[in-house]
Amino acid sequence: MTQPTIYIDGDACPVRDETYRVAGRLGLPVVVVGNGSRGVRPxxxxxxxxxxxxxxxxxxxxxxVEHIAAGDVCVTSDIPLASRCLAKSAKAVAPNGRVWDSSNIGGALASREIGRSLREAGIATGGPPPLDKAARSRFLSALDTLVQASLRGR
Known part of the structure; x- marks a missing residue:
């Protein structure tokens, strides 16, 4: 099996450095994708x-989605993107360490739509909590677990 590639939904990703650390340790390719609006450094x-x-x-x-393949990993907080990656047999993880899979992506998509509808109706729904040290630690652990599973061909 080929090495998995880690794709980062990059313009607003708060865990790029953590991802680079895991990829560097394992010698995996990383592709940071964005529209350049945030000036991502190399x-x-x-x-x-x-x-x-x-x-x-x-x-x-x-x-x-066009480039990701089975066994690759996408780092994203974008639930629809995570769903599209899962449909291609890739893996997906959010910056807070939540691993997206077939058992939770449908509910997450539904919750996202409910939140969108509430916001459109003028109801404040709040946002995600700030990324703290514990969340970064969960992310590192989740990313390492996903990558190791891909390396083993699971």
Whole structure:
């Protein structure tokens, strides 16, 4: 089996450095994809690269889905993108360490739509909690677990 590639939904990803650390330790390729609106600095790894896509609501997501393959891992807080990656037999993890899989993605998509409807109706739904040290630790553990499973062919 080929090495998994880690794709980062990059413009607003708060765990790029943690991802680089896992990828560097395991010698895995990393692709950071974004529209360049946040000025992502080049990754500090020889096996990492940045892909800048055009403007558009889903341009980065579409690029990732076009290139991701079974066993690859996507780091994203975007639930629809995670779902699209799972449909291609890839793995997905959120920056807070939540691993997306077939048992939880449907409920997450439904909750997202409910939240969107509430916001459209003018009801404040709050946002995600800030990423603290514990969440970063959960992310590191989850990413390592997913990558190790991909390396073993699961």
């Amino acid at each position: 990754p500090p790894l020889p096996n990492a690269r940045i892909v800048v896509v055009g403007e558009g609501a889903d341009a980065a997501d579409d690029w990732i």
